[in-house]
Amino acid sequence: MSSLDLYQRDLLRAAADASHAGRLPRPDGSATVNNPLCGDKITIDITLAPDNTLSAYTHETEACVLCQASAGLIGSTLEGATATLITETHQAVTQVLEQGSGTLPTQAKGFGIFAAVTDHTARHACVLMPFEALTQAVKDAQAKTGNSS
Amino acid sequence: MSSLDLYQRDLLRAAADASHAGRLPRPDGSATVNNPLCGDKITIDITLAPDNTLSAYTHETEACVLCQASAGLIGSTLEGATATLITETHQAVTQVLEQGSGTLPTQAKGFGIFAAVTDHTARHACVLMPFEALTQAVKDAQAKTGNSS
Amino acid sequence: MTSFDPLAFRNHFPAFAAMRDEGRDFHYLDSGASTLVAAPVIAAMADHDTRLRANVHRSVHYWAEQATQAFEAARDTLAAYFGTPRAEIVLTSGTTQALNIIAYGLSDGLQTGDEVLVAADNHHANIVSWQIHAAAKGATITPIALTPLGQIDEDALAAQLTDKVRIVALSHISNVTGWEVDLNKIGSMIRAKAPNAAIIVDGAQSACHWPLFETALPDLPIDFYACSAHKMFGPTGVGMFWGRSDLMENMPPLLGGGEMITNVSFDGTGFAQPPTRFEAGTPPITQAIGFGAAVGFLTGLDHRAIRAHEVTLAATLAATLAAQPPLDTTILGGADFSRDRAPLVSFAITGCHPHDICQLADRSGVAMRGGHHCAQPLMGHFGLLASTRASIAGYNTPDDMDAAINAIKDAINLLKGT
């Protein structure tokens, strides 16, 4: 039933978006996260601008469509974003998953497709995994550059 | 219901039989056994004749009526018995408990009162405890005297 | 004073109707061992096993999703009942497994010279688990002394509290005397004098009436609390513990298996965060759902009224037994049930063995428990090997007390009459 909505065209499109796939040659920070339930894996590379905005982002994802879509959307909507916006988006997406709705930052409205995942609690982790990896990668970069917001 | 039979007069009489209560001054062997379920305790002292018959037997019992009766009956029926008769009686009493009937050695017919305990599996250990202590005391005596049957 | 009606309360427990149908006298005074099961619990479990049986946390199909949600909803119900964050509730197979998980996990940090203080009124579950796991690390297990009534001797405890004390294992309510420990008071004393100590509380006998204590678990000066569903109108096979997450995060898991890992390889395995870390393997799913139903049922009760009712019955029974003129009857912990005490009446009558009393009382359908109640050190404190315990719950009535008193008198007559 709601699986129908789950795999809507926008989601599949976001998952297929290969524009940020791969690895960065010289990342400021990287992180790999895996999902203990299914073994899925995502590796994220980033660079941070001096003002701490996300200047470059790539992901290498061995995972389901939901995780891929989430990783893809991060690329298409959050490259250039401030740390604050990233955190806000992460929180808003979590809320969308838990409650089926939530106020997403304007730039990140695309994540609204994940409202269809609400009832599928086993899949929440799939959507959030890229955010966790991103958060860790940002920490990694800040630790390496000694630059913290 | 069958509790009525359980506490029959013969049982209470056997339990009250104090003739073998207490400790021996110079036992050949001794053993203390306790019941992990209720904490009950029995200590048995024995002496063995050169032919390995049970020449003296006493018990010190902090236990229920069933255990006391069993310890009392051992005194009144098995003093003077051979090791074989003791083992046979032990086995026959176990069978009486498990099946409600069994062929007791002629000298040990008195243990037939324990047929009423059959349905009360939680109490089987109470009846058998004195036999276990007796078996250990015999082993103890044999180990000390270097005399084994 | 109280509007609590025990006969109406019985309607929640199908055992009464079943025993009536069987024509069996039924005076159940063994709720301290296991309470009867409430109807909504039996129904919730049968329904789950019929309609939504599937393993949890593993699959994305409808049945697994529903089973997982029901299982996690049970965790929410428990968290709400005890006022804890949901992530601090670990589901276990019972109090015993819970205490062993805690003992193993906390013992990891122990070394020779460290002290583990264990209240001497504890159930074996809160003694032997420390003997096994803390002793393996070289820690010393020392009993906390008791007063003549079997309560914690606060002066003695105060003298034992030092920097070296790493663990203090307490029982909230003794399963023999019913005496309740003032966790605020004792916990604060421990915090003040033994700042390195984690405080573990066996809540098996207090969890059924948690609302009585009018506090959230995390607001007490304690660190862990364990209980079992089968003493809370719930099923066997399930229990839980609450633990502070900062402590749990440093605890290694006692049980390794599915679900409790982040990744497994022969080069090294990573463990998940609590509570998952401590929930290895397929959990008792249906039972957790039954536990949730039981605690949902408990949440709706007037615990104050029920406790007043229970304690009135206990006090009557204790007073009547203590007054048996020619007999040497001891009520373990004394006959005063006026405060800080759960309705457990344990007694010893010189010359009448508890097993014989219980067996004879069984003739009239009076179900009591005789033995050491898995509290041998406490029995030893009272100079006894065993005692008889009548433990009372909301569904008991004055009629049950009369039946017990008569049955005990008959038993004494028979046992002493010869």
Added chain:
Amino acid sequence: MTSFDPLAFRNHFPAFAAMRDEGRDFHYLDSGASTLVAAPVIAAMADHDTRLRANVHRSVHYWAEQATQAFEAARDTLAAYFGTPRAEIVLTSGTTQALNIIAYGLSDGLQTGDEVLVAADNHHANIVSWQIHAAAKGATITPIALTPLGQIDEDALAAQLTDKVRIVALSHISNVTGWEVDLNKIGSMIRAKAPNAAIIVDGAQSACHWPLFETALPDLPIDFYACSAHKMFGPTGVGMFWGRSDLMENMPPLLGGGEMITNVSFDGTGFAQPPTRFEAGTPPITQAIGFGAAVGFLTGLDHRAIRAHEVTLAATLAATLAAQPPLDTTILGGADFSRDRAPLVSFAITGCHPHDICQLADRSGVAMRGGHHCAQPLMGHFGLLASTRASIAGYNTPDDMDAAINAIKDAINLLKGT
């Protein structure tokens, strides 16, 4: 050839009627995780909780006596099913707890330099338990290599077997590939070349059809065998292990608490004989009774006919999937189900994630499991992170296979179509 009728078999499982009433498509292909529950199991547990709820081994009253007898009768049923002495059956909360009890108990005798061989096709429960408990004693945990199909590589194993090997941990049937280990053959080889090794077998996936093996457990060259009721048409929250008494007698208990002691004091605690030593605390009483009912139900079945039916379905499914022309589909362990194999069809389709396949299949009521199946080393052996598993039981039908195949095709179309 076989007179087994899966539709008639469904009458034993109330889930089918319930789903029909709810109007819900129901193609349950997740029995490898948890089977459905048989009607007599649900009934036995509700009846016990209603009429005979009491704690076991503790009281002498009617209800406790009946509960104890029912609990011990369940042990007898298990012993008869597996052909073991009753005293060698230990009731646990499941396979995972069983394996941890065994791992802890056997690890007591280990020291640095000792080797523990762990088959790489094992479920995490039979890997992590050794990593936790044997590694604590300094033993080395070494994987047993696998053939390309995921079976134990016998030559590699032969080369690993020495006097230093103290433990060999095997899985009777892999929960991913369904491949069955010939315990007679492998066990004899281990006995011959590693005479100091205890052989532990995870039977979670084989216990449901034990009569197929036509042997009593003690007659096999193995020492321990563990399983869970929830994979045997029984309840969650209970399992068991069989162990040789001479080995069990020397094993210390993982869990300390009530019932498993001879006496408790602060000067020292004595442990009871097996099986009691390993059954600390209130056991999963109602669940053990449900387990007994499940195994009683299993005892009456024609396992050969059921297995033939199951394997026919598995072979069809595997062959159809393997034949999907344009897709790169791997059947883990190969598509040959003609012998020594349980009906578990795990597959991977390049570019289609198992979670997506399972989620999409759920639309048509097809319940499969996607993930690493708690067997990450085996997944790694196949070069995969995850796979989709359809696991089949007697109540499955050709219609279920058709539904699964169609659902998988639809999922692929959707996932590949963009």
